[in-house]
Each structure stands twice: as structure tokens, then as C-alpha cells.
Amino acid sequence: MDVRTATTGDGDAIRAIANASLHETYADALGEQTVSGAVDKWYNEQRLTDRLSDEGTLYLVVADxxxxxxxxxxxxxxxGxxxxxxxxxxxxxxxxxxxKRLLEHTETELRERGANRVEGRVLAANDGGNAFYQEHGYVQRGERTLDLGGEEQTERVYVKLPEGEESPDLTEERETEDGTLYVAYDERERGSLAPFYATYRSKDRTERYGYYCANCESMDAAMDSMGRVSCGNCGNERKATRWDAAYL
Incomplete structure (x- = not known):
């Protein structure tokens, strides 16, 4: 059994694994159509080729x-x-x-690339996936609501820190023209230039404000009715994330 970096030649195998795994895990909760749509969009040949060549993306495979x-x-x-x-x-x-073996190799590789904090995201409907992260030292630090196939689903965010380190306070207070706002660093969206972080009007996160753009350190970021997030100051734009393909 060998764990190695994926190549473009692994594309067909990756698609087949994703298709079988997602249907086995999520078809009952989300429906066959939603899962098939996600597989078709997220593991088509062009996107997979782009992801495998992206320096900010890590793909590892287990070869038997x-x-x-x-x-x-x-x-x-x-x-980080x-x-x-x-x-x-x-x-x-x-x-x-x-x-377990793949998770350990993934964590090691990510830390060698400079990560000091590793997150895992799992839908609440996936009991096995939630138990897997919990059993391997991850702690739930947040969750968000997604609209998948016309139904609301909860996605949980798990975090694992290097051994011996205490969990940091991931809510930062900032003074802005609109008053005191709180940046939630554990509620992150991928951006084209840098991440976006959710912002709130209170530290307990009961009233949502918008997004903080890490590229230009601006609060001038907002989401439109189609779920697109963009920064009006620097042009940073939210990249599609794991379940966006299912917003159909």
C-alpha cells in the first residue's frame, strides 16, 4: 500500500472513487440527483486537471x-x-x-507546506465522517447552513492543532467606520487572492454583518443573491467551494 501525490493520470480513478464514495455516503440524505450533479461538476476532466496543477491544492492518493x-x-x-x-x-x-493512514499522510504533508492549523468539513448527515474526525483528534469549532438540492443541510467544521498547542481565540475585534465588528477566523471562504472571513456585530456571533477580505484587510466585501462574494476594494472574489455544484 502506497500513499503518494496524485498525477493527472489518476484522474479516472479519482472520479470513480468520488462517485462511489459520495453516492454511498450521501445519496440517502441528499438524493441521487444532487450527488450526481456534484460529481459531474467537481470531478470533470478540466476542473480536476486545474486542481491537480494548482500549487495551493494538495491531492494524495492511496495505491493498492x-x-x-x-x-x-x-x-x-x-x-497557515x-x-x-x-x-x-x-x-x-x-x-x-x-x-486513517491517508489522513495522517495528509496532515504531515500540509504541515510540511506551512500549515499550522488543519480543518476538516463534514455534513452533519454523515455520521461516519463526523465520528472519523472526532476519533482522530479534531474538535468541532463551527458550522454553517447550506442549501443543497432545495433543502437545508448543516456542515460542521472540525479543527486540529499541533500537539501541545492550545486552541486560539478565533474571533477578533476590529474597529470600523460602521462600528465594532468581529472577524470569525474559523468561518473562512476561499478567495481568488486571499480568504474571506465572516464578520459579526457581536462577539457571540448572533448578528451577521458580512465578510472581511484578508487580501486588502477591508470590510468592503459582500455576497449577492447568487451566493457570489466579492471585495469592492481590491477585486478579490470567492472561489467555488465543495458543495457549490449542488446549488442547482
């Missing part, structure tokens, strides 16, 4: 002889935070310890 049976897909923000977007093991190869 000539067969690729699992993969992880992660993003680095450039600010990394997100494991997906960790898929083909259903035919589960319960062999491959997920």
Missing part, C-alpha cells in the same frame, strides 16, 4: 498495487490554515485502516 483506492483533496490558504475538502475511500476498500 496498480489500483488507486482512496484520495484526499486539501487547500492551503497561505495564512489548511482545509481537507475531501477524504474519500472507495466503499469496496473501507474498514481496512486506509482512511
Amino acid at each position: 498495487g496498480d489500483d488507486v483506492v482512496a484520495f484526499s483533496e486539501s487547500d492551503l490558504s497561505g495564512e 490554515a489548511a482545509t481537507i475538502e475531501w477524504l474519500h475511500v472507495h466503499p469496496d476498500h473501507r474498514n481496512r485502516g486506509l482512511g
